[in-house]
Amino acid sequence: MSNEERVVLALGGTGTVGSGLVKALLDRGFKVAVISRDKSKLEKLKGFVSPSTTCNLTTLVGNIGSEEEAENVKQTLLNSVGKITDVVSSLGFSWWQRGPPHTQPLKELLWVIETLLFSTFVSWKTFFPLVRDDPNCTYTFITGGAAEKLLMPGTGFLNVGSASTLAFCQILREEYPEIPCKLNQVKINTGVGTSEHMGPGYLNHVELGEAVAALVERKDKSHTVYNINCPADLKTVIL
Numbered sequence: 743m744s745n746e747e748r749v750v751l752a753l754g755g756t757g758t759v760g761s762g763l764v765k766a767l768l769d770r771g772f773k774v775a776v777i778s779r780d781k782s783k784l785e786k787l788k789g790f791v792s793p794s795t796t797c798n799l800t801t802l803v804g805n806i807g808s809e810e811e812a813e814n815v816k817q818t819l820l821n822s823v824g825k826i827t828d829v830v831s832s833l834g835f836s837w838w839q840r841g842p843p844h845t846q847p848l849k850e851l852l853w854v855i856e857t858l859l860f861s862t863f864v865s866w867k868t869f870f871p872l873v874r875d876d877p878n879c880t881y882t883f884i885t886g887g888a889a890e891k892l893l894m895p896g897t898g899f900l901n902v903g904s905a906s907t908l909a910f911c912q913i914l915r916e917e918y919p920e921i922p923c924k925l926n927q928v929k930i931n932t933g934v935g936t937s938e939h940m941g942p943g944y945l946n947h948v949e950l951g952e953a954v955a956a957l958v959e960r961k962d963k964s965h966t967v968y969n970i971n972c973p974a975d976l977k978t979v980i981l
């Protein structure tokens with residue numbers, strides 16, 4: 743199946759990580775669908791991708807963190823694009839630094855878990871059945887690697903959220919060891935930025951997107967975790 747015949751659902755496609763991926767996928771000839779809670783972010787995304795590829799980008803408004811809304815938006819999506827062949831999930835947030843745990847209300851922890859874990863779980867439960875039984879299909883998670891140690895003072899809940907997503911991806915590999923769909927994870931242990939907002943050692947989001955798009959295109963491995971610690975790893979680990 744050529745890239746032109748494949749439709750990738752980019753969950754989190756309006757984000758820092760997701761927008762680079764959407765651009766790279768479209769540039770490789772894939773059709774891409776993006777769901778966002780915010781119409782203005784979808785408009786911004788349309789302005790960011792290569793102009794000649796916007797005709798291959800489908801955008802929908804919806805909250806894939808809610809079971810009911812995710813199910814509704816899935817039906818609208820399928821009516822619009824027909825079939826989904828690939829899913830890439832990069833849901834969550836870029837950064838959290840609101841202070842040490844004793845200063846935080848429970849509501850803050852709930853927001854962190856809701857944004858990083860619940861949205862990842864609900865969307866996986868909704869969209870995985872579309873690709874699960876087909877060896878030509880892929881489901882790829884892009885996660886952070888902050889679970890193991892405090893990155894800097896006041897960022898602790900980032901670790902909690904990151905750990906929950908990592909654990910979720912791990913149990914999927916173990917609970918579904920033999921599914922035909924290629925189930926993979928790209929674990930990023932550094933920052934990701936746009937050309938305008940880069941830090942030392944950061945990955946450029948479009949370069950990251952190009953590497954992930956190549957992985958989706960190849961669909962050769964499953965149940966693999968690709969650990970990315972620095973920009974050079976995009977070539978050595980993925981490409």
Ligand SMILES: NC(=O)c1ccc[n+]([C@@H]2O[C@H](COP(=O)([O-])OP(=O)(O)OC[C@H]3O[C@@H](n4cnc5c(N)ncnc54)[C@H](OP(=O)(O)O)[C@@H]3O)[C@@H](O)[C@H]2O)c1
Binds near residue numbers: 934
């Ligand atoms: N940025 C980094 O430096 C970095 C580094 C390593 C790993 N990562 C990982 O990459 C992932 C994405 O990070 P990011 O920097 O791209 O974050 P971001 O710019 O804040 O984007 C987050 C994305 O998640 C989506 N989202 C969250 N909850 C949703 C929901 N309920 N329904 C629909 N969409 C929802 C947002 O969509 P809406 O349009 O609806 O808001 C947005 O597209 C995270 O898991 C993060 O751990 C990021």
